[in-house]
Structure formats: C-alpha cells, structure tokens
Amino acid sequence: MSERTRVLDGRRILVVEDDYLVALALSPALEEAGAVVVGPVASVEEALALLAEGREEVDVAVLDVDLDGEKSYPVADALVAREIRFIFATGYGLDALAPDYRQYPRCQKPCDHRAVLNALKA
Known part of the structure; x- marks a missing residue:
C-alpha cells in the first residue's frame, strides 16, 4: 500500500458497532489505511468500560448511533x-x-x- 493510502497510519480507532458484519467490513478498511482497530465493541457498556479502564489508547472513534436499541450518546x-x-x-x-x-x-x-477514512483523518 502506498504512503498516500495510509491516511490513518498509527492512529488507534475505536469501533463501536453492534452489527458484526458491518464491523467485520469496516475493520480491514481501517487497517489497510494504517490504523490500529480498538475493538470492535458492540455495546455502550463495553465501550464505556474500555474507555474507563484506560488500557487502550484511542485517537478517534466510529460510533454506531443505535446499539441494539440503545443510543451511543453516553459513549460520545x-x-x-x-x-x-x-x-x-x-x-x-x-x-x-x-x-x-x-x-x-x-x-x-x-x-x-x-468517506469514513476521510472523516477520520480530518
């Protein structure tokens, strides 16, 4: 992969997504852009615990708004x-x-x- 396409090189990106197939498709795209994927996690509780523990550095995140009927606003x-x-x-x-x-x-x-890559690199 060329340097130009590694727009997220080294960035640690938290993926909060309850749809396994969506997370499965997004994670490789982020990794190909040079990112390190944190997660994915599928619930507000998991995401908040990950952030509270502080064991994982996070530079930027992708949040599914609706996580199995619960809004991701507390994570935001x-x-x-x-x-x-x-x-x-x-x-x-x-x-x-x-x-x-x-x-x-x-x-x-x-x-x-x-579009996701462009939004994350901004």
Missing part, C-alpha cells in the same frame, strides 16, 4: 470529555439524532469506506 459524551474525536455511523438521517449530537460528523450507512 465520554469521548468529548476526553477530547477524542469521533464520527457517528447511522442508517438514519440527521433528524434521527438527538439535537445535541447533530453537530458531530456522521456517515450514512451503508458507509462508503473512503
């Missing part, structure tokens, strides 16, 4: 408190996000991996 709040950038991944439009979370970058599912 924890990331904001730690000054860690993130993007939301959702199959719904902007109006489906709570108003306080509409300011954050998001990718519409199914996500184009190039």
Whole structure:
C-alpha cells in the first residue's frame, strides 16, 4: 500500500458497532489505511468500560448511533470529555439524532469506506 493510502497510519480507532458484519467490513478498511482497530465493541457498556479502564489508547472513534436499541450518546459524551474525536455511523438521517449530537460528523450507512477514512483523518 502506498504512503498516500495510509491516511490513518498509527492512529488507534475505536469501533463501536453492534452489527458484526458491518464491523467485520469496516475493520480491514481501517487497517489497510494504517490504523490500529480498538475493538470492535458492540455495546455502550463495553465501550464505556474500555474507555474507563484506560488500557487502550484511542485517537478517534466510529460510533454506531443505535446499539441494539440503545443510543451511543453516553459513549460520545465520554469521548468529548476526553477530547477524542469521533464520527457517528447511522442508517438514519440527521433528524434521527438527538439535537445535541447533530453537530458531530456522521456517515450514512451503508458507509462508503473512503468517506469514513476521510472523516477520520480530518
């Protein structure tokens, strides 16, 4: 892979996604771009525990908005408190996000991996 395509070289990216197939497809794309994938984790509880433990360094995150019926907003709040950038991944439009979370970058599912990579490198 050329240096130009390794846009996330060395970045540690937390993937919070409850759909195994989506996580399975996203993780290799991130790794090919030079990232180290943290997780994936499938629930708010798992993501918050991972962040609280502090054993895994996280530079940026991809958050599925709806994790088996639970919103990932507590994870977003924890990331904001730690000054860690993130993007939301959702199959719904902007109006489906709570108003306080509409300011954050998001990718519409199914996500184009190039769009995700561009959003993460910004």
